[in-house]
């Protein structure tokens with residue numbers, strides 16, 4: 006079969022992106038595959054295209070609801086009708102229909118917590134699965150920055166599905182994490198595709214300040230010197246709002262984005278940015294998933310990110326069009342304090358561990374009553390099924406050490422004396438082959454590429470409601 | 481109507497007989513016996529469930545502002561309205577929460593997606609990211625569009641014309657209408673967030689959200705009156721046939737089949753007090769509700785007379801003078817529409 010023709014007839018693309026062909030060929034040859042592809046490199050094609058050829062259903066386990074929804078929406082936009090998403094938001098009236106025709110869906114998206122429910126498990130056993138896709142597979146690693154205990158449960162369902170062929174997809178993984186993926190997904194000799202982490206068109210910059218005020222001053226100058234589109238990652242929801250206000254006061258178009266906003270508002274902000282109605286988004290790490298904007302020129306971290314993996318993922322949203330993009334990390338003395346609390350706050354406390362132990366893994370009322378936080382509850386309730394109390398405490402202590410290690414690695418970004426690119430690439434157990442001309446702050450940056458500022462145009466928004474309607478419907 | 485005006489309007493209506501948290505439950509649309517029954521007692525129908533996502537903190541802040549601005553005063557156990565508040569001329573509102581029950585959001589979602597579709601196809605753009613991600617709304621809109629033959633440009637024009645005409649005829653301010661238009665998305669022009677809308681009009685976010693609901697209720701009523709050919713279709717399933725809560729409807733069905741209050745409670749595995757709430761709700765909504773199985777007509781008359789004499793709807797004060805009546809009987813009697821008595 007001709008893959009190029011298939012690609013063209015399905016997507017209208019005439020050539021594959023790096024890595025895609027290798028991955029798809031191995032999948033179609035029946036091998037288990039672990040694919041490390043940076044975000045924006047067309048991960049989903051790696052299972053969508055094989056699905057056209059494979060005889061039966063493709064089961065995609067997706068740990069993030071927003072990501073699942075995004076992929077379902079993308080498939081539907083392409084005209085694919087045989088898609089279903091099984092998650093805890095499924096409406097009872099839809100369930101029956103879905104279960105009765107489960108075998109007929111080509112793409113079955115499912116969240117890990119649904120996967121292990123006995124009823125669901127039984128339904129899945131009754132159908133034929135050509136390929137199991139573990140999306141965001143790094144979430145399986147307890148050392149990863151994004152550990153989701155539920156995700157470990159994939160390994161529990163593999164035997165009852167008679168160990169289907171597996172494709173594990175992730176954007177970031179160190180050797181250690183890759184090993185864990187192999188182990189938990191019971192992959193004996195998978196083909197591992199490892200895309201170079203390095204994005205040559207991204208220039209790494211860091212700026213250090215005495216205090217927060219200096220940092221704000223720098224940001225003000227920055228947005229008056231450089232055009233967007235750009236993302237400014239703030240550590241907290243409140244900060245994202247403050248920064249957006251700051252930019253607006255300078256006459257620069259911007260909006261904030263965080264998980265505390267209602268869904269419709271988040272969609273609006275995303276579309277405004279996509280349409281070029283906004284220059285800057287000030288956001289928490291909630292922004293970016295499912296955002297397909299090729300020409301982002303800047304990613305600024307106003308606070309230290311919590312891990313190298315997270316940093317690389319966020320920075321990787323810039324310059325998808327291959328043109329130069331600048332990643333600027335801002336640091337003011339004392340910022341480590343915030344980093345420390347952001348990193349450690351997620352971890353279950355001794356008290357929380359004991360509470361979950363006393364009441365059992367089903368005691369979700371602990372969350373409602375505010376006794377145990379949700380993430381902490383999920384982590385502990387997974388481990389209590391595997392370990393005694395002391396074991397869980399030790400496990401969490403290990404996690405704490407791991408997190409501290411991650412934070413230390415991030416801090417090195419600002420204290421580093423040599424090439425940042427080399428440092429980042431090596432954090433992923435890869436080797437830097439060659440440096441681009443414009444590399445990083447330690448090798449010297451030529452900013453002239455980025456220095457472009459056009460006075461913000463006076464936005465002429467319709468003033469009367471009838472005018473706005475006429476702009477929306479010019480018919 | 482501004483958010484603080486909403487609180488004052490409710491506090492005025494309950495006339496010192498409820499705590500400061502009762503407007504909160506009403507605005508959120510809490511389906512407890514107390515809230516539902518108050519709607520009938522005090523004529524609070526317009527305000528029921530108009531902001532279901534209202535945050536308690538935001539509410540408390542607004543209340544604090546009313547205190548500090550001298551509209552509300554704490555007077556021992558009760559909250560009093562100041563002269564300033566009583567004299568305040570609260571603008572007439574098109575709110576109709578009891579009727580629309582939050583379904584104005586379905587109306588707006590359908591409209592957004594339809595308008596977005598017309599906007600794109602009329603400008604020869606075939607593919608776009610739907611601004612509404614709810615699958616139920618998406619599939620409803622798909623069916624609706626194919627039914628009205630949306631690819632015909634004349635249909636899009638007619639739709640826009642209906643939109644213009646009905647909204648022009650709706651008796652709400654231009655600001656209200658603008659807020660609705662700003663929640664719509666077209667090709668190259670995205671909808672605005674509550675924050676963006678509020679900022680541009682010097683309102684709070686809650687004000688902007690409340691005005692949107694007000695605008696929708698007014699507009700939907702206008703559409704129901706004039707029944708424009710295309711827009712009326714969007715009202716499908718928006719108005720509930722029964723104004724009862726679903727759970728009260730189930731109790732009503734069992735009662736009609738001859739089961740007693742206690743039997744219904746054990747059948748439905750609910751507390752008797754919950755079933756009592758349902759009967760109060762039934763009494764409120766049905767002008768012909770037969771109360772005699774629960775309270776004999778002498779006692780009923782006595783309760784009504786006592787309430788009138790004391791000018792109160794406080795259960796405790798009535799019970800002090802009529803110890804033979806149960807709280808349930810008093811609530812039921814008070815809930816029955818006046819004309820029947």
Ligand SMILES: [Zn+2]
Pocket residue numbers: 423424425426427440444445446447448
């Ligand atoms: Zn370098």
